[in-house]
Amino acid sequence: MATISDVAKLSGLSKTTVSRVLNDYPHVTKEKRLLVQKAMEELSYIPSPSARRMRGQITTSIGVIVHRIVNPFFSYLVNAIEELAYENGYQVLVFQSNNDPEKELAYLNLLKTKQVDGIIMTAVVNEWDDLKEYTNFGPIVFCNEYISDSNLPIVRIDQVDSVYTGIRHLIDRGHQKIAYCTGGSLFEMDGKNNDRSIGFQKALKEAQIPMNPKWVFINQITIDDGKEVAKELISMSDRPTAVFAGGDEVAAGILIEIKRLGLRVPEDIAIMGFDDQPIAEIMEPKLTTIRQPVNQMGEKAVELIIGMLNHADQKSKDHELPTELVIRQST
Amino acid sequence: MATISDVAKLSGLSKTTVSRVLNDYPHVTKEKRLLVQKAMEELSYIPSPSARRMRGQITTSIGVIVHRIVNPFFSYLVNAIEELAYENGYQVLVFQSNNDPEKELAYLNLLKTKQVDGIIMTAVVNEWDDLKEYTNFGPIVFCNEYISDSNLPIVRIDQVDSVYTGIRHLIDRGHQKIAYCTGGSLFEMDGKNNDRSIGFQKALKEAQIPMNPKWVFINQITIDDGKEVAKELISMSDRPTAVFAGGDEVAAGILIEIKRLGLRVPEDIAIMGFDDQPIAEIMEPKLTTIRQPVNQMGEKAVELIIGMLNHADQKSKDHELPTELVIRQST
């Protein structure tokens, strides 16, 4: 590997000058600049990122914290992030927090040690109090999940309104008994799941439907979780006629199990999901769902991070992207 | 951030000694070692990876080249890799080559610049001649796709036998007209897809069934690709009675479209997939498929890379993991 010294030697100039053309420093004469560039070309010189990093300079990697990469919503998000990052010369590290606060902190710690230059949090499990110290060590952006009560930029959809719209759709279809599945837990006071449940309650209240706590299912994430929900639903004496799931995987699980148990969708129980993952199109009947603009979300987050790395001012903190109610056959 | 000098100062010892305890160098007295450790603790010292990297030493990141992360087979592979890597203190970078040879080389180039310490290639698009120069710059391991005619370690399943078993299953069910979908292209002389087609031809030959080139579909990867295949299949005057797809996504696409067009599976056309992705269980009828041990594959690859980074000898080049024929309802 050629080093900066080799380039300096070959071009007959100093390392300083070479470094200057490397970093687009203004005051270098055209002739010297060309000499240097020619030498770099000839030696197929690539500056050592480790050395540059150590000097606290240019950086080229972004960490993305997800709950789990095998959830299609997250893999599509990572896909969008990786593609735009690549175009900008950045590499992407995948961090699976798997709902473990310790793991999340361990990943954030990589910001301290300059292993990554910035972090996109698409999942968040710690409290803001435990998170905020890391903001001193590099840019952090929320994308998907978030803590409103923070000073970080947020890329998100309007959770309140999206869920409100979904529940309204169910109500418009004549449903009064509506079950609700969330990936979150009880007692969240901030963030995505909290906003969603506000949307849920708003729609119910508006239609003067009392909420039945027995029909609320927390910590529901996977297809298998959905199957369990379906079993519970069916065993109830007072059974809901519709169920809203916070993710298409859970919705799919419910759908599969309900059909297996001999009931019809949507006639006996209507089901709607969230995200609009490929699976929504595959189910029979096809899932009604709320489409998230996953590519735009990922791209916006990359844009923000790179902007912050270049010390651009963040004009606005909140970046809200539009969702869309996709009505198919399950409602 | 505390540096090695801070630790040296606080412990009253030299940087050399601190560095030695950091790297488990043998000849340090217990007392001094404890002094150093106490100082490190007190300062919550974390060695700078950039600096260590620059000295050509300990490294902590592994790149994984995949075709595209949104393919569930790859996201499960990355999941397994990330988890084991995390346990060993390594970070994982996701590189999507997206079938682009240039991108693949750009990623491999990160090995040269020490941005990653090793690379797991789960996808490979370049020829060995263009790849081999990179082997000088750090460990590379094939996992999933591979080039047999190379000197790199390979983690793989027995492609020949797996496909052979699949096709045999179809033949045993009475099928003689069998279509074949592969993600590869024609004229591949080495690697996964070549081995698969050997398995395909072996099974046919053994049953004395001539191969019909019209029933071979190349470059088939996504659900949408599968739908197209189904349309073509159905429009044929001499139509196959069974189709083998090299991935569950393609198989799912075929299944969906065939049903939509009013034919029955497996009565009119039997379908089998490959991988055993979650989607296989979701389809109706459920997909018969070949299960790949995706977790084991990812873990084995990490194990090999870390071993190589620690300069352990690679005893064997080939690591073959078992597959399983999972018979469900689509055949």
Place this chain on the structure above:
DNA sequence: CTGAAAGCGCTTACAG
């Protein structure tokens, strides 16, 4: 506009 020198945080001969 250009360069010599110091320094980033480590490791590694070399010497004792």
Place this chain on the structure above:
DNA sequence: CTGAAAGCGCTTACAG
């Protein structure tokens, strides 16, 4: 067993 010093490949005051 331990340490002073050189060096990894860069950047950045400082000086001219």
